[in-house]
Amino acid sequence: MTDTVSSPMLEIRHVTKSFGQLSAVKDVNLAINKGEIxxxxxxxxxxxxxxLRMMAGFExxxxxxxxxxxxxxxxxxxxxRPVNMMFQSYAxxxxxxxxxxxxxxxxxxxxxxxxxxxxxxxxLGLVHMTEFAKRKPNQLSGxxxxxxxxxRSLAKKPKxxxxxxxxxxxxxxxxxxxxxxxxxxxxxVGVTCVMVTHDQEEAMTMADRVSIxxxxxxxxxxxxxxxxEFPNSRHTAEFIGSVNIFDATVQHVSPxxxxxxCPDLACTLSVEGGVNAVEGAQVGVAVRPxxxxxxxxxxxxxxxxxxGKVQDIAYLGGHSVYHVELDSGKVVMATTTNMNRHEQRLxxxxxxxLYWPASSAVVLYQ
Amino acid sequence: xxxxxxxxxxxxxxxxxxxxxxVPFLIVFKISFSEMQxxxxxxxxxxxxxxxxxxxxxxxxxxxxxxxxDLYIRAYMSSVRIAFFATVCALLIGYPIAYAIxxxxxxxxxxxxxxxxxxxxxxxxxxIYAWVGILKNNGLINNGLMGIGIIDEPIAMLNTxxxxxxxxxxxxxxxxxxPIYTNLVxxxxxxxxxxxxxxxxxxxxxxxxxxxxxxAGIVAGCMLVFIPSVGEFVIPEMLGGAETLxxxxxxxxxxxxxxxxPVASAVAIVMLLLLLVPITFFHRYKARELES
Amino acid sequence: xxTGKLSNWSKWFLSLxxxxxxxxxxxxxxxxxxxxxxxxxxxxxxxxxxxxxxxDPQMLGAAWISLKIAVLAASAAVVLGTMxxxxxxxxxxxxxxxxxxxxxxxxxxxxxxxxxxxxLLLFVAMGQTLGWPGQRGMLTIWIAHVTFCTAFVxxxxxxxxxxxDESIEEAAQDLGAPPWKVFFLVxxxxxxxxxxxxxxxxxxxSLDDLVIASFVSGPGATTLPMQVFSSARLGISPQINALxxxxxxxxxxxxxxxxxxxxxxxxxxxxxxxx
Numbered sequence: 001m002t003d004t005v006s007s008p009m010l011e012i013r014h015v016t017k018s019f020g021q022l023s024a025v026k027d028v029n030l031a032i033n034k035g036e037i038x039x040x041x042x043x044x045x046x047x048x049x050x051x052l053r054m055m056a057g058f059e060x061x062x063x064x065x066x067x068x069x070x071x072x073x074x075x076x077x078x079x080x081r082p083v084n085m086m087f088q089s090y091a092x093x094x095x096x097x098x099x100x101x102x103x104x105x106x107x108x109x110x111x112x113x114x115x116x117x118x119x120x121x122x123x124l125g126l127v128h129m130t131e132f133a134k135r136k137p138n139q140l141s142g143x144x145x146x147x148x149x150x151x152r153s154l155a156k157k158p159k160x161x162x163x164x165x166x167x168x169x170x171x172x173x174x175x176x177x178x179x180x181x182x183x184x185x186x187x188x189v190g191v192t193c194v195m196v197t198h199d200q201e202e203a204m205t206m207a208d209r210v211s212i213x214x215x216x217x218x219x220x221x222x223x224x225x226x227x228x229e230f231p232n233s234r235h236t237a238e239f240i241g242s243v244n245i246f247d248a249t250v251q252h253v254s255p256x257x258x259x260x261x262c263p264d265l266a267c268t269l270s271v272e273g274g275v276n277a278v279e280g281a282q283v284g285v286a287v288r289p290x291x292x293x294x295x296x297x298x299x300x301x302x303x304x305x306x307x308g309k310v311q312d313i314a315y316l317g318g319h320s321v322y323h324v325e326l327d328s329g330k331v332v333m334a335t336t337t338n339m340n341r342h343e344q345r346l347x348x349x350x351x352x353x354l355y356w357p358a359s360s361a362v363v364l365y366q
Numbered sequence: 367x368x369x370x371x372x373x374x375x376x377x378x379x380x381x382x383x384x385x386x387x388x389v390p391f392l393i394v395f396k397i398s399f400s401e402m403q404x405x406x407x408x409x410x411x412x413x414x415x416x417x418x419x420x421x422x423x424x425x426x427x428x429x430x431x432x433x434x435x436d437l438y439i440r441a442y443m444s445s446v447r448i449a450f451f452a453t454v455c456a457l458l459i460g461y462p463i464a465y466a467i468x469x470x471x472x473x474x475x476x477x478x479x480x481x482x483x484x485x486x487x488x489x490x491x492x493x494i495y496a497w498v499g500i501l502k503n504n505g506l507i508n509n510g511l512m513g514i515g516i517i518d519e520p521i522a523m524l525n526t527x528x529x530x531x532x533x534x535x536x537x538x539x540x541x542x543x544x545p546i547y548t549n550l551v552x553x554x555x556x557x558x559x560x561x562x563x564x565x566x567x568x569x570x571x572x573x574x575x576x577x578x579x580x581x582a583g584i585v586a587g588c589m590l591v592f593i594p595s596v597g598e599f600v601i602p603e604m605l606g607g608a609e610t611l612x613x614x615x616x617x618x619x620x621x622x623x624x625x626x627x628p629v630a631s632a633v634a635i636v637m638l639l640l641l642l643v644p645i646t647f648f649h650r651y652k653a654r655e656l657e658s
Numbered sequence: 659x660x661t662g663k664l665s666n667w668s669k670w671f672l673s674l675x676x677x678x679x680x681x682x683x684x685x686x687x688x689x690x691x692x693x694x695x696x697x698x699x700x701x702x703x704x705x706x707x708x709x710x711x712x713x714d715p716q717m718l719g720a721a722w723i724s725l726k727i728a729v730l731a732a733s734a735a736v737v738l739g740t741m742x743x744x745x746x747x748x749x750x751x752x753x754x755x756x757x758x759x760x761x762x763x764x765x766x767x768x769x770x771x772x773x774x775x776x777x778l779l780l781f782v783a784m785g786q787t788l789g790w791p792g793q794r795g796m797l798t799i800w801i802a803h804v805t806f807c808t809a810f811v812x813x814x815x816x817x818x819x820x821x822x823d824e825s826i827e828e829a830a831q832d833l834g835a836p837p838w839k840v841f842f843l844v845x846x847x848x849x850x851x852x853x854x855x856x857x858x859x860x861x862x863x864s865l866d867d868l869v870i871a872s873f874v875s876g877p878g879a880t881t882l883p884m885q886v887f888s889s890a891r892l893g894i895s896p897q898i899n900a901l902x903x904x905x906x907x908x909x910x911x912x913x914x915x916x917x918x919x920x921x922x923x924x925x926x927x928x929x930x931x932x933x
Contacts, residue, residue, distance in 0.1 A: 056832055078831045091829035095847045104843075105833030156833065371838060376752070379742040379808065383761040386805045390776030393783050407782050463675040466668035478672065480917050485679050487909040489866050491883050492902040495890050496682035499689065506685060509699075539679065589767060597769020599869050604890065614771045621775060621873075631779070634772045645767060652763045652813075 007070050009034045009192040010055065010160050015064035017050050024050040026216040027064070032160075037186060037193045039207035041200060043239070047216040048196045049164065055194060056085045056162055069159050079108070084158040088165040090149035092137040098124070098148050099133040105156040123151040126185060143174050150182060154189055161186065163195035167202055179205045200240050204228070212236050233366045237286045242321075244292070244332045245364065246285045250277050257358060259303075260285055264328045270303040270358040276365065284364035289321060291360035292334040294352050305355035308332065310348055320345075324352060391638070398631035401425050409627045428632040438616065438633065442640065445613040448527065449595035452534035453542075456591050457584065459535065460542030464583075465576075467543070468550035479547065486540045494533055494604050501529055501605070525607025533601040538594070542587040549583025550576070582651060589648035593641055613637055683906060690899035707900040714897065720885035724865055727796060727881065731803035732860035736853055738804065739811030739860075744841075746812070747819040748827075765809040774873030777802045781874060794876030802874045803867065807860035814859060818852035819845075858912065 008031035017025040025047040032038045040048040053059045054066055057078030065074045073081055084105065092101050102123050106116045124130045127147035137145055146166070153161060166182060167175045183206050186193050197203050203210045204224035211221040212235070220227060220236045231237035234245060246269065248260035253275045260269040262285070269285050277283055299305050311331060312323035315338075322334045334354055338345075346352055400409040432438045467478045485493060500506045501524040508520035523529055553576065561571040599614040606612065613633065621630040690708075694701030711717060742762050745755075765773065781791055781798050791797055826848070830840040846853075868883035875884065889895055 056828075058828055058831075077836075078828070079834045079836050083832075085829070085832045087825040087829055089823055089825050091823060091825040093826060093830070093844055093848075095844075104830065104835075108834035108839070152829075152833070372749070375741050376745050376749070376758075379738045379745065379762075380754075380758055382738055382805070382808070383758075386777065386780070386801060387761055387765065390780040393779045394772075394776045397779055407786065459675065459678075462668075462671045466672050469665075469668060476917070480913060481676060482679070484910060484913050485683060487862050487913055488683070488906045489883070489886075489902065491866065491868055491886055491890075492686070492898070492905060493682065495886075495898060496686040496902070498890070500682060500685060536678070536682070539675075593767040594769055597771050599771050600887075614769060617771045617775065618869075627779070630775060634775050637769065638772060641769070645764070648767055649760050649763055652759075652766070655817075 008032055008067075009036075009069055010194065011065075011067040012051070012055075013065045013067065015051070015054060015061045015066065017047075017054060017059060018062045023216055025054070025061075028216075028218055030211065030218070030221075032192060032194060034192055035190050036209060037183065037195070037207045039203035039210045040194065040196045040213055041198070041203040041210050041239075042213035043198055046213040048198075048213045051213070052085075052162055052164055052194065052196045055160065056083055057081045082159040083162060084153040084156055084160075085162040085164060086146075086149045086153045086166060088168045090137075090145045090169065092145060092148060092152070094137050096136075097133065098129060098135050098137070098140070101137070101148055102152045102155050105152065109156065119155055123155045126154070126188070127151045142170050143178060146170065146178060146182075150185060154185075154191065157191075159192065161191045161193045163193065165197055166195055166206075167197075167199065175202070176205075182206065204240075212239060214239075230362055231286065231364065234284055234286075234364050237284075237362070237364055241288060242333055243286050243288055246287075248283055248285045250275055250279050250281045250283060253277070253279060258363070264326055264330050265304075265306050267305060268303050269361070271361045271363055272359045275363055277363075286362045286364050287356055287360055289333040290319075290335040292332070292354050292356050294322065294324075294334050294336060294346065294354055296346070296350070296352060298353050299355040301355060301357075304358060304361070305353055306332065307351065307353055310346055310350045310352060313346075313348065322346065322352075324354060394631045394634050397628055398428055398635045399424050399426070400628050401427065402626045402628050407627070408625055425628070428628045429636075431629065432632055432636060437611075438613075438636075441611045441613045441616045442636070444611045445596050445598075446640070448530055448534070448610075448612065449592050449598075452531050452538075452595055453588050453592040455531065456535045456539055456542045457588060460539055460587060461546055461584070463539075464543045464546035464550055467547055468553070475551070479544075482540050482543050490537060491600060493537060494600055497529065497533060497536065497605060498524060501532075524605060525609060527606065527610050529605035529607075530602050530610050530612070533605045534591070534595050534598065537601065538591040541590040545586035545590065546580060546583040549580045549586075553579055586648070586651055589644055589651075593644050593648065596641060597637055686899050687903045687906060690896060690903040692896060692899075695896065707896040708904075711897050711900045711904075716880075717882075717885055717897070717901065720880050720882045723796065723879060724882035727799050727803060728861045728864040731800050731807055731864040732857045734800075734804045735807035735811045735860040736857045738808045739856055740815055740849075740853065742808065742812040743816035743819050744845075747816045748824075762809055762812050765806040766813065768806075770867070770869035771873075773806060774802070774870040777805070777870065778873040794874055795879035798874040798876070799871050799879060799881065802870050803860075803864040806867075806870065807863050810863060811856035811860050814856040815849060815852050818849050822848060855916065858916070862909070 010030070010032040012028055012030040015025055015028045016023060028047075028051060030038075040051060042048045050059060054061050057073070057076060057080075061074055065072050067073065068082060093104065096104065099120055103116050103120045106119055111119075120133075121130070124133055127150055129144065129147050129151060132140065132144060132148075137148070140148065146169070163182075167178060170178060179202060195203070195206065204227075207224065209221060210224055210227050212219040212227065214235050220232050222230075227236065228240055231240065231243075237243045237245065246262045246264055248262040248269055250258070251261050251268065252259040255274045256272070258271050258273065258275045260271065260283070262269050271285060275283070293299075298307075306326055308324035308326045310322055311325040314321040314323075317338070319335050319337050322336065324332050324334060326332060332354060397409050400411065402408055463482065467475055467482070470478060498505070502508070503520040503522065503524070505524070507523065508517075511517045512520065557575055557579070558571055561575045562568070566574065597614040597617075598612060599618050602610045602612040602615045603618075606615075617630050617633045617637070620626050620633060689700075691703050691705070692700055693704040693706060742758075746759055746762065749755075777798075778794075781794055785791055822845070827840050827844055830844040831837065835843060866883060867881075868887050871881045872884055872887075875881065886898055886901065890898055
């Protein structure tokens with residue numbers, strides 16, 4: 001067998017997009033592989049939608065290039081790109097039936113009638129909408145509209161499928177069900193997919209790789225678990241899930257276990273692995289709330305523990321989030337699972353010890 | 367190719383308006399500076415080329431005439447006065463109607479709105495004509511009142527300024543109601559509830575919340591009534607009689623009866639200058655609405 | 659705004675308002691069936707004036723001219739108005755866009771005597787310098803009507819275009835339709851109801867215009883309002899009442915049909931959004 005180095009299906013090379021003085025996207029580089037589901041995740045105004053619209057061709061990059069399957073399409077208009085998009089509002093044609101919506105793109109390619117019919121039938125089957133073929137969009141529910149929009153954007157067998165806030169128009173309950181269903185459909189077709197979302201749960205559920213965008217730049221790219229477990233910046237750590245960050249000074253660096261001092265803690269902080277910083281440097285040490293343990297007694301370990309007072313408890317059913325105030329005034333969050341119904345739980349004003357293993361913390365440089 | 371398509375979509379309406387809307391005004395402006403003569407066309411040329419000498423005859427006499435003969439000044443003043451008070455009346459009648467319609471439930475609302483607009487889909491001329499039969503000395507009102515014995519002699523209503531007010535309010539009322547309604551219907555009811563919740567009495571809520579928020583509609587409605595009313599011809603002609611002086615009528619007479627094109631043009635130019643402020647006001651509002 | 663029961667106060671005001679708006683029209687209609695020549699004294703029911711109206715060649719001729727002009731002017735105004743709306747709503751900024759928007763909206767409020775006079779002077783000047791139009795008549799009335807109707811049509815259509823989700827048009831492009839095809843396959847069918855109401859509005863405006871037509875018309879082209887005006891000047895005539903009744907009847911019918919269609923559309927979307 002020979003190794004074939006497959007080139008990426010979609011490539012963004014040094015792309016910048018400016019609207020007057022404002023840069024919505026700043027020198028972004030991305031390579032998205034064939035068959036991958038890739039999510040652009042970020043808050044509103046971070047440039048993710050502008051980036052997606054440049055992939056679709058609705059915006060042209062001010063600088064840089066967009067390549068699809070190795071070809072530069074930066075100046076190709078949207079109607080000539082082998083890319084299809086599912087819009088946030090679904091943008092179904094209100095005057096056409098479900099069937100006509102799905103066949104719209106195929107008709108633009110002037111395919112033979114029989115071929116169009118087969119493909120439409122196949123697509124409607126794929127999204128389980130065959131029985132609604134003759135309906136108009138305003139006679140469908142939200143979930144059904146989404147299926148039609150998906151079928152319509154897949155009908156032309158695009159090289160890349162773009163999803164703009166795919167679950168944005170659905171209510172919460174339907175959302176989690178559709179997330180998995182949409183992924184199943186995309187994977188069964190095998191199309192390369194780029195989605196834009198502000199919902200981290202959605203990105204983590206659906207995507208193989210996630211990139212965090214902030215202020216027009218890409219902060220981090222990785223698998224959902226990489227991004228959650230090993231954030232590389234304060235922004236990423238805070239954006240994905242909740243986190244406690246301690247401002248700390250590097251004390252001792254070693255490849256196995258590094259030591260830090262932190263004014264909030266009486267003891268030293270230790271983090272597994274080496275650090276990319278010299279001794280004396282200022283860094284952040286991040287610990288996720290679910291990785292922090294709580295007890296009324298002082299823990300055995302000599303590092304990574306703090307004493308505090310329970311200030312607030314958020315009971316969320318499956319688990320509770322405790323807000324513990326340290327002597328320094330800093331508030332640390334810790335999560336516990338509510339496994340037993342009748343256990344003596346910690347309550348307000350209780351004094352508690354918080355502790356965690358060195359393997360649970362992550363060092364943040366910026 | 368694409369550029370060509372885009373350009374022609376812009377160019378066709380642009381050129382049409384340029385030729386048939388903007389250029390005509392320039393011509394009116396030009397002719398207002400020429401002198402009347404008995405010829406075809408009945409005005410002198412501004413620029414003549416004779417004996418290899420280019421002469422420009424800029425005649426300011428027409429404008430001097432407009433100022434000296436107090437007929438024109440009185441006509442302008444009374445036009446503005448009539449249009450202004452008629453607009454105020456239309457607002458006082460139209461606002462409560464618009465408000466009441468906006469507060470109705472959706473189905474009733476559409477029916478009511480249709481009923482307000484329906485008259486303006488029938489002929490303007492005929493609706494004004496209808497009032498002639500009602501207002502004249504042996505018309506419906508006078509006959510009725512005399513029949514019951516309230517009055518012995520007919521009250522003169524036709525051919526008075528009162529009839530002109532009535533006619534303007536009657537004809538232009540839908541144009542007042544519609545923009546105010548459009549504005550009021552968008553008003554979020556929770557704002558009114560919030561105001562009530564914060565202890566504001568209904569009438570005070572109306573004055574401090576509803577009225578300021580419907581300002582745009584009021585402005586649009588007033589402009590839609592005021593501007594055309596100033597130049598109105600049909601209403602003073604049919605209901606106002608010889609007594610009522612309005613500039614639209616004067617322009618018509620200058621043009622059709624006296625065949626004095628330069629004076630008619632000058633009258634038009636001055637009217638346009640008079641209306642420039644309200645028209646720009648209206649445009650600012652309309653352009654914002656159209657382009658946003 | 660609040661959707662609820664009308665207060666007594668509102669009902670009172672609406673009733674008075676509608677009385678004011680409709681009483682003159684209803685009186686006009688009633689007296690069109692009056693036997694007497696005196697328009698204000700009831701002398702028995704008769705269709706006499708309708709008969710006379712339909713035997714009046716001048717009235718019929720004028721009506722025919724007006725209808726022809728109105729149909730042609732409304733059609734042209736819809737085309738121009740649609741183009742103008744696309745420019746205003748869908749196209750980005752370009753040099754002279756503000757001037758463009760002002761020119762579109764200016765005829766909305768321009769006093770008719772000014773528009774009429776200025777167009778006439780244009781036609782005279784053009785006739786002298788270009789030799790066209792040689793004679794004023796239907797063509798010049800048509801041009802004048804297209805010009806001021808375009809403004810009204812543009813307002814109706816652009817407000818519909820603003821409501822239209824732009825991503826629907828983007829979706830069509832995304833699926834491979836070039837811009838001109840997007841317009842004809844997607845935009846136009848969706849805004850079609852606005853085109854119809856724009857056309858109807860332009861049609862009525864053209865049919866109704868007296869002042870502008872009087873200015874730009876020439877010998878041989880007398881429109882219906884011009885005819886009505888000259889006979890109304892001579893005094894009240896029951897024949898005009900008969901004509902008015904016909905116009906009011908047709909207009910009400912058209913509006914009722916439009917309303918019924920709109921209502922049906924509305925009901926359908928309501929029932930769907932509820933489930």
